[in-house]
Structures are given as C-alpha cells and as structure tokens.
Amino acid sequence: MREKIDLRISEKRAREWLPEDRGTVIGSGIIRQLVVDVDDPILGLVADAEAHYSSNGRSFFYGWNFRREYSKAELEAAEVFQAIFHPVEMAGEEYGTRYDEAASCPICASGAAQASELVLECKRLPKSKDLCRTLAHEIVVSTRALEVFQRYQISGIEFEPVKCSPSNTQSDQWMQMIVLRHDAHLVSPIVAGEKPFEDPRGEESQQYRCPLGHRLGLNLISEAYVERASWGGEDIVLSREYFGARMGLLRPHRLVLVSQKVRKAIEKEKLRGVAFEIAHLV
Ligand SMILES: [Zn+2]
Numbered sequence: 001m002r003e004k005i006d007l008r009i010s011e012k013r014a015r016e017w018l019p020e021d022r023g024t025v026i027g028s029g030i031i032r033q034l035v036v037d038v039d040d041p042i043l044g045l046v047a048d049a050e051a052h053y054s055s056n057g058r059s060f061f062y063g064w065n066f067r068r069e070y071s072k073a074e075l076e077a078a079e080v081f082q083a084i085f086h087p088v089e090m091a092g093e094e095y096g097t098r099y100d101e102a103a104s105c106p107i108c109a110s111g112a113a114q115a116s117e118l119v120l121e122c123k124r125l126p127k128s129k130d131l132c133r134t135l136a137h138e139i140v141v142s143t144r145a146l147e148v149f150q151r152y153q154i155s156g157i158e159f160e161p162v163k164c165s166p167s168n169t170q171s172d173q174w175m176q177m178i179v180l181r182h183d184a185h186l187v188s189p190i191v192a193g194e195k196p197f198e199d200p201r202g203e204e205s206q207q208y209r210c211p212l213g214h215r216l217g218l219n220l221i222s223e224a225y226v227e228r229a230s231w232g233g234e235d236i237v238l239s240r241e242y243f244g245a246r247m248g249l250l251r252p253h254r255l256v257l258v259s260q261k262v263r264k265a266i267e268k269e270k271l272r273g274v275a276f277e278i279a280h281l282v
Contacts, residue, residue: 001070001278005196007034007046008063017049017060018042035067043197050197054204064196068223068277078278080231081263082224083256085133086273088125091249092138095119095165099251108210109246114138118176122164125174129273131266137244137253139177145271146175152265156180156234182238184257185230187282192217192243208245215242215252224255224279231281235259255279 009018011025014032022042023034036042049060070078093099096119104112118138125132130145141149146159159175193205194217208218220243231237238254245252263276 001068001074003038004035004067004069005038005043006063006065006067007061008032009034009061013049013053013060017045038066047197054198059195061195066196066221070278074278075263075276079260079281080226080279081258081260081276082279083131083236083258083262084275084277085131085139085256086126086129088132088134090121090124091134091136091251092118092120093136093249095121097138104246105210105212105214107212108208108215108242108252110210110214110242110252112251117161117163119163119165119168120174121166122162122171122174126273130271131177131273135249136251139179139256140174141177142271143173143175144269148265148269148271149177152261154235154262154265156236179236179238179256181232181234182240182254183230183232184237184239184255185227186216186239186241186255187225187227189222190216190220190225191222192219193221194218196221210242213241215244217243218245219243220255223277224257225282226257226279228281231257235262 009032011030011032014023023032025031026033046060053060097114098116099112100115101112104110120134120140125140130142131139133139140162149157156179158178158180160178162171162174162176163169164171191200193200194208198205205217208215236256236258238256242252242254244250257279266274
C-alpha cells in the first residue's frame with residue numbers, strides 16, 4: 001500500500017512552521033495544501049505544530065484526508081474491504097424521515113433506528129453516481145446497482161423504496177440499501193480519534209469514545225481491522241462500532257464492509273460512487 005496524507009493548513013501558520021517550498025498554495029493564497037507520503041519527515045514538523053496548537057484547544061491543520069493506493073496483487077489478496085460511498089449533502093430527516101431515538105445511547109447518540117421510509121429530494125441525487133450516502137449515512141443505490149447486486153446474488157442486504165420530496169412519489173431511479181447485519185467487530189490495531197497526529201490516550205481522542213463501547217471515535221484514522229471470528233460470511237456487513245457524532249443532520253454511523261465478490265462486481269459493472277480500502281481480518 002502507498003499511503004499519503006492530504007493536509008489543508010492556513011498559509012499563515014504553514015509559513016511559520018513549514019519550509020516555503022513544501023506544498024501548494026490554493027484558495028486565493030490563504031490555504032497550503034500538503035500531500036505527502038506518511039513516512040515523509042516533514043510530518044515530524046506537522047506533528048510538532050499540531051502538538052503546539054492542540055495544547056490550546058486548536059488545530060494546526062483544519063482539513064485532512066488519507067489517500068490509500070493498493071497494488072493489483074494487494075487488492076486481489078484481500079478478503080474484505082471498507083466501502084466508502086459518495087457523500088450527498090442532505091439527509092432523510094430534513095424531508096420527514098423519522099428516527100426512533102429511544103433506542104439511541106444517551107452518551108454517544110448511536111443506535112437510533114430509522115422508523116419510516118426514507119424521503120429525500122431525489123432530484124438532488126447525482127445522476128453520475130450509482131451509490132451514495134447521505135449526511136446520516138443512509139445508503140441509496142441506483143436501479144442499475146440494484147440490478148447488479150441481485151444478478152450477482154450479493155448477500156446481507158435488502159432494498160426499500162425511496163420517496164421523493166415534495167411530491168411524495170416513489171423514486172423509480174433510487175432505492176435505499178439496508179444492510180441486515182451489524183456485527184463485524186472492529187479491533188486492535190485500529191486507530192480512531194478526532195484527527196491524525198493526536199495522542200490516542202489524550203483528551204481529544206478520548207472525548208468521542210463511548211464508555212459503553214458503541215463509538216470508537218469521531219473518525220477512523222487507520223484502515224479497518226475486523227475480528228475474523230465476527231465476520232459471518234455475508235457479502236455486506238456493517239461494523240458493530242460507530243464513528244461520528246449527532247450534530248445537525250449528522251448521525252453516528254457504522255462502517256460498511258464488503259466481500260471481494262462485491263468489489264469485483266462493482267468494478268466489472270463499472271458502478272460509480274464507491275471507493276474501497278482494504279479491511280484486515282485479524
Ligand atoms: Zn454509546
């Protein structure tokens with residue numbers, strides 16, 4: 001695997017802490033974008049700067065993303081993948097989709113169950129994609145993706161209609177994908193936290209960890225590691241544990257884990273809107 005990190009830093013701070021020739025200035029000169037391999041020594045400077053700012057409750061960088069690239073051999077050898085869906089900036093709740101909050105954890109707010117059909121503003125779903133997820137991690141798939149999943153006999157999922165707001169008619173282009181099991185247990189050496197470069201035992205990292213074990217952190221930082229004994233052999237399974245927070249339309253969410261068969265079907269049929277990271281069965 002080749003692993004890079006893409007960091008967005010205010011140019012003012014970047015000038016103070018980093019060599020001038022590293023990274024690219026974007027955003028009309030106010031943002032430095034730094035894309036480097038994770039073993040690049042410059043990340044030592046980033047870690048020092050982050051330690052300085054986070055001790056004051058701030059952050060040196062304000063945007064980050066890992067880019068993980070795999071060789072063909074690595075992809076072929078993997079058993080399980082994390083599926084990362086194209087995000088759309090809406091959620092069922094804003095169009096009347098109901099949730100049963102009674103089942104949710106009072107500490108981390110995870111576990112609320114969808115209690116009505118999914119309603120979305122369907123015309124805002126991108127025609128260029130076959131798989132998307134909302135801000136609340138409701139997964140919607142195109143009728144083409146549905147046909148592919150049925151033809152390949154992908155197990156572990158069901159489909160429910162999506163209603164379109166404001167007409168309240170059923171979409172003939174999108175369905176909600178419901179994943180039936182959520183027992184893939186995420187285990188060490190998985191890293192969860194608010195952001196990279198933080199002390200995993202530090203306050204920032206701990207503040208989103210649910211003491212009842214539901215939520216591991218605000219974000220997944222590393223690749224996913226799944227306890228082998230908990231992988232039941234369905235093609236699509238959710239993680240037992242959650243990430244994220246209840247904030248506005250956002251909800252804590254589980255990881256979507258898929259078999260090699262699913263990755264191959266999606267690639268062969270050229271379904272759009274999903275990226276894969278290897279998840280390790282340990
Ligand atoms: Zn909890």
